[in-house]
Amino acid sequence: MTRTDLAGVGTRTIRPRRDATWLVAIAAALWGTDAIFRLPLAQNTAASTVVFAEHVILVLALSPFLLRAFRAFGASPVSIKLAAIGIGVGASAIATVLFTLSFRSGDPITPVVTQKLQPVIAMVGAALLLGERLRPRFAFFAIPALIGAWLLAFPDPTQVSINRINVALLALGAATLWAAGTVLGRLASRTIGPLELTTLRFAFGLPASAAMVAATGSPWWVADLKSTGSVAALALVVGLVAMLLYYRGLRNTAASRATLAELAFPLTASVIGILWFDKVLDGSQWIGVALIVVAVTALSLHEARSRTTAVVDVDERPLVGTSG
Numbered sequence: 001m002t003r004t005d006l007a008g009v010g011t012r013t014i015r016p017r018r019d020a021t022w023l024v025a026i027a028a029a030l031w032g033t034d035a036i037f038r039l040p041l042a043q044n045t046a047a048s049t050v051v052f053a054e055h056v057i058l059v060l061a062l063s064p065f066l067l068r069a070f071r072a073f074g075a076s077p078v079s080i081k082l083a084a085i086g087i088g089v090g091a092s093a094i095a096t097v098l099f100t101l102s103f104r105s106g107d108p109i110t111p112v113v114t115q116k117l118q119p120v121i122a123m124v125g126a127a128l129l130l131g132e133r134l135r136p137r138f139a140f141f142a143i144p145a146l147i148g149a150w151l152l153a154f155p156d157p158t159q160v161s162i163n164r165i166n167v168a169l170l171a172l173g174a175a176t177l178w179a180a181g182t183v184l185g186r187l188a189s190r191t192i193g194p195l196e197l198t199t200l201r202f203a204f205g206l207p208a209s210a211a212m213v214a215a216t217g218s219p220w221w222v223a224d225l226k227s228t229g230s231v232a233a234l235a236l237v238v239g240l241v242a243m244l245l246y247y248r249g250l251r252n253t254a255a256s257r258a259t260l261a262e263l264a265f266p267l268t269a270s271v272i273g274i275l276w277f278d279k280v281l282d283g284s285q286w287i288g289v290a291l292i293v294v295a296v297t298a299l300s301l302h303e304a305r306s307r308t309t310a311v312v313d314v315d316e317r318p319l320v321g322t323s324g
Contacts, residue, residue, distance in 0.1 A: 025261040030237060031238055076188075084192065
């Protein structure tokens with residue numbers, strides 16, 4: 001699609017983009033079923049053991065594609081290689097361990113609702129690494145979201161409990177690493193295909209999770225067949241199927257937009273926490289949930305409808321050149 005430039009310099013070519021945000025949202029909704037399997041495991045099994053077992057199953061399932069994935073990795077520039085390694089070690093292994101540890105309190109809601117902060121974190125990362133520039137108005141959305149996270153973490157916001165701090169910090173650490181994974185995934189997906197990137201994510205996550213098992217002296221496998229079944233469900237449904245959809249969608253979706261679609265994860269998981277596990281929130285925690293939901297939803301609507309967005313996406317700027 002072309003049109004003549006008003007200044008008469010040449011023509012402006014708009015690169016068509018397919019909307020794949022819905023694929024990211026479906027993947028994130030699958031992540032939302034995580035607590036059904038992870039919460040019982042977290043109560044009885046070391047977090048590093050659970051995550052290592054997940055990665056073993058995932059790498060075995062993807063073993064036919066390992067050679068193809070590492071060929072793509074070898075042909076990539078250094079920045080893409082570092083991004084792929086960072087995704088595997090940080091977003092796949094360390095973040096999942098932190099997320100599993102956050103369930104130790106028995107609260108399935110706070111860890112997942114805290115993930116609503118991912119868009120705030122990911123947009124900052126996208127600005128730093130991908131050139132998605134943030135305007136000052138971004139603070140109007142980020143600050144209420146941070147206040148909401150505080151209220152959610154502490155049922156009485158004036159009484160700060162060490163245990164509640166641990167849950168909040170663990171969940172926030174996971175959110176930060178997963179947000180970084182979104183940004184790095186967007187970067188790497190420019191060069192590496194969805195299947196190869198998914199394979200590399202878990203291939204690099206496997207030795208990282210093994211190192212954490214060794215460092216903590218945890219068992220190398222879960223205790224029984226039922227636990228193995230739960231790990232397999234985590235790995236193949238919440239992990240493999242979701243990640244394949246996610247990277248397929250991320251290839252044609254800006255990081256700042258993709259991370260908003262990922263809100264399907266905490267929304268789905270919060271509903272499951274209330275209906276499946278009969279958990280309830282205190283009054284101030286509901287205010288915290290409302291602040292996070294409203295702030296991030298408002299940011300999403302603002303970015304979709306405003307002519308002057310809070311985030312300027314470098315990948316969707318018009319290109320100036322000659323018509324073909």
